[in-house]
Amino acid sequence: MAITSANQLELLQTAEAVAREKMIEPGLVIEAMEESLARAAKSRYGADMDIRVAIDRRTGRASFTRVRTVVEDGEVENYQAEMTVEQAGQYLDAPKVGDTFVEEIPPVELGRIAAQSAKQVILQKVREAERDRQYEEFKDRAGTIINGLVKREEYGNIIVDVGAGEAVLRRNDKIGRESYRPNDRIRAYVKDVRREARGPQIFLSRTAPEFMAELFKMEVPEIYDGIIEIKAVARDPGSRAKIAVISYDHSIDPVGACVGMRGSRVQAVVNELQGEKIDIIPWNEDMPTFLVNALQPAEVSKVVLDEEAERIEIVVPEDQLSLAIGRRGQNVRLASQLTGMDIDIMTEAEESERRQQEFETRTQLFMDSLDLDEFLAQLLVSEGFTSLEEVAYVERDELLVIEGVDEETADELQARARDVLEAQNRAALENARALGVEDSLVAFDALTPQMIEALAKDGIKTLDDFATCADWELAGGYTTVDGQRVKDDGLLEPFDVSLEEAQNMVMTARVLLGWVDPEDLAGAQDEDDEGDGESDEADESGEVAAAGTGES
Template sequence: MNPDLMDAINQLEREKGISKEVLIEAIEAALISGYKRNFSSAQNVRVDINRQTGEVKVFARKEVKEEVEDPRLEISLDAARQINPNYQLEDVVEIEVTPKDFGRIAAQTAKQVVTQRIREAERVLIYSEFIDREDDIITGIVQRQDSRFFYIDLGKTEALLPLNEIMPTDHLKHGDRVKAYISKVEKTTKGPQIFVSRTHPGLLKRLFELEVPEIYDGTVEIKSVAREAGDRSKIAVHSIDENVDPVGACVGPKGLRVQTIVQELKGEKIDIVRWSSDPSEYVANALSPSKVIKVIVNEEEKMTRVVVPDYQLSLAIGKRGQNARLAAKLTGWKIDIKNESKALEEGIIQPGEQLNLSEEMEENIEN
């Protein structure tokens, strides 16, 4: 075997972290198969690679027997003692059988094994890196598309963006830079597969973490996200510091922070609402931008009945029920919306009754 290959193996150990001994043992195992295949041998052989020079030797291993039945696997005691007088029955004798042109086969086999081990090691490193980044956001470049996926170049590897995980407003083409959410990392025989999404609610959450320092440092918490990708989303936020307005922090100066996210999501509308431990307040906030007169909470059935002004009914329900549907997803409460006239008629509310909201909450709903 070429001494240069030993230098390459030593370098791989330093740079890739692949053990030199593991590599050499793998090459020796591959050479045994290569020897048997190329020289039609049924012998029990051992291959030895000199760790310094890279020299390869092949030894036939034969058991010492009183009567030899298979000369490929056995040797007589007399023949063994001609090699070394100390041999006894049942000992194993090693006889060098290295073919003349075995160096060429050894070099080819070694290169194949090293290449394979490098590929395996890189796969392990890539898997280790990305399995720790599940539920995180990545930026890549669109490479190509087939009937199932967009292939996103991440530098070291590719991510798979399923066609059903892109937003209706996405019009991706080769060379586009795109942000996506790592939804799943799988280990396969072909290496790690990284699945990403543009529709996952986690993408919206991570984008806010990137844009809003108060979320990143933990002052503002994202309590819940509800999303209909490419159309409208709602996000509930809470501040652990009473001096920090969570909604204002997410909107940013002149709306710059939220607008950056809206642009990344191709114009997706985002309602930022204040979270509350009081379900009546939380549901009222979640139905923003609609005003709310009253919220009646049924704890047992996890259900709320919400009364809104007559002129706000369509706004509260939203186009194709979207506003109410997102509010229910956001809060985890079922929401039944009635207009004021119907609620008065059914005695659900009394004339002049109104939900007791703080001025700050009322301002939130109006916005």
Template sequence: MNDLKRIIDQVSKEKGIDRAVLIGAVEEAIRSAARKKYGQKADLEVQYNEETGEVEVFQFRTVVEKVADPETEISLEEARALDPESQLGDSLGVKLDTRDLGRIAAQTAKQIIIQKIKSAERDLIYEEYKDRVGHIVAGSVQRFDRGNIIVNLGRTEAILPVSEQIPTEHYRRGDRIRALIIEVRRASRDPQIVLSRSHPDFLAKLFELEVPEIQEGVVKIMGVAREPGSRAKIAVVSSDPDIDPVGACVGLRGSRVQAIVQELKGEKIDIVPWNPDPAKYVYNALSPAECSKVIVDEANKALEVVVPDDQLSLAIGRQGQNVRLASKLLGWKIDVCSETQYARRQDPGFKALLSLDGLEEPVAAKLYDAGISSPELLAQSEPEQVAEIASLSQEEAKKIIEIARSQVGN
């Protein structure tokens, strides 16, 4: 224990742990070790002496005529050998030699000290990072654990779970990485800090770092929708009529948005002007497609968007991605149709076809375009004709003709 004071000072400085916490850990450890040697019932007082840098242990025993329990009692004769003024009933304290605690007891002390230091470190990390949820941090890839990436942040480690990674990204040990803190938890073993690169807020924070107008509060991010690694949409608005929010986010010759695209390894980003009017907002959100008409259903938060025929595939996007992201951005259900489809839907005959049980719109559209524009005409059609027009089997064609005949008959 000769170097104890130096060790406490060194650990306190290196780990940033309060000396009082370390001293308390040492005292607890020595108390535990002393109990192993002198008994669990022993009345022990443990104190760290700042002057000597040693831990002093005193055992207190009651002075009695006849000792029944050596752990808690001492005979009058033995007590007077230590203190001639001892009387029966006195509580006599004797300083113990901590060097006699033994190897096993010292090992126990060491384990408790290490445990206390780790616990204090976890508390420090929690206090340091708990208010940084929603902030971006940078670190390096330390190792991989069942697909999760363990990131070294300097003083501590963080975890980037598989679910929070961008599917198209791949890292190697030592790679630099930036991510968003989404959770800080009091964990006993696993990393306490949980990171994300796929969260919509990660994209929002990257724009905040790149665009001074967002930091200043002139430009505000109103919504983010992402399919991480593929494409994203971000809606922005400006409180200053002289500042174009989209232009501010794009930057000179695209410099600002390109820096973010580079960080996200090529994720395409659509920056759209926000608008309080859902009809105007969806027009912006479906860009680069143009809209001819928007029908708003406020009650069901649904929008029917009509686009020119040659814009339909652009509005929907590859595998429906464009309209899906626009829907996420607005928080509304969006149904996109072409002008031809919309005109068809207004025809009472087509509406009647759609009312037939089991007849889906794509099949009804094929029949309508081929001149079978009402349930009456469908009821009069031959199965071979219907099967060929609608790309159905003979059995399926017969079934929908029977349904039409049943309805017309009624």
């Protein structure tokens, strides 16, 4: 069939019909037709030719042209699509390199094979245009809730018709044992939109914490307006969830607003989440207070916060232990997710026993090291002294406040403590040198003899060895393995060296060795100081009595 023998308007009509069906621009369909006809023409005239087809958008007439480009003499590689300046002089006036010569050629006869090839090109182009349209439409909808119809189930994954395309609700993103049948309506959170070779992939989720947050935003106008903010969400999908909210208007109760009149607002979310129980908790900047609220309905006696290790110890009455932990650890697990910290729970009896053991250990330390009787050693521990260093180098006035300790006794205590520490330092240094420690490490002021001994036992014997250490190797830290935080012991952790202190020590060693420019180090320190403008008020080892209550 010759292209000119067909009704030329059919091309435009076909393009418009396909564009309406696929919801893409008619111009894209016509461009696909032009490319398919050009390929068919190349198969007729020769694959090396640069043949182009233009379809008139008003009449539908297809014009076939051959294009040849002018190149330098001797640089012609494709004689079908290129020609020299001399050759171009036969067709063009004053030709120069880069000019093109365009001539019209007869339309091709579309045989069966050529027609089939043209059809495949058009379909491919239309599919690509359709995929681009879908991606552009959905890429900005990631992080929102979408409604759709269930089309089918494939290997446990639900294929959802979302209007202009298909989305996937994977098996692990469904709540519990949810089951759907074709044409069921479904509401889900658009978790991710990715452009892939097989087309845009839209991934949905009903288990994501963000899904619950978006549902509350739909049900609670104050959240949508920004008066109330959702600070954190933790979910055990299909079973229980905790959501922390804060109000920026003191006249509005954030918990009450989320619950709604007779629980209407929260109940709408619960129904959508297959009966998932939801605890709504008031957010508090003070982490211990917030955690007390998060562990409701359990009552908490005491909270001990260790910010550096991102760990919190909770002390509860004996009868509240099971309630605080929850069924299969659910309550404490959700509270941990909500706060972003590891939580250790113990009863008051366990905490008392641990404190008694610490008291006895420290008492025995002072009795053995300072040659004190039990009563005086207990007095030191009761006043908060935990180590020989504290006794040796504390202001004398702090010892004088202890009952029965006068100036002479205080001086004697400090002298004994310093003598013991000096003896321990000498012994540690001798052991370190016996292990092969070099003077470069011994002369490093940031390290005590006991630290040097500990490093030597691990094979770190020079300042160069020390400078290659990572801060977490020295101070310790935590590694996440299979979703669980695992403790990594540090070489200097027994000496209470923090991560920041370890980092400063390593960087100082690198400066001394000439590995790091001191000016670069000072610049980095200035940036850190700017970022640490606000300091936490709570002491890292401080204890906070739990006296607040929250609503759920």
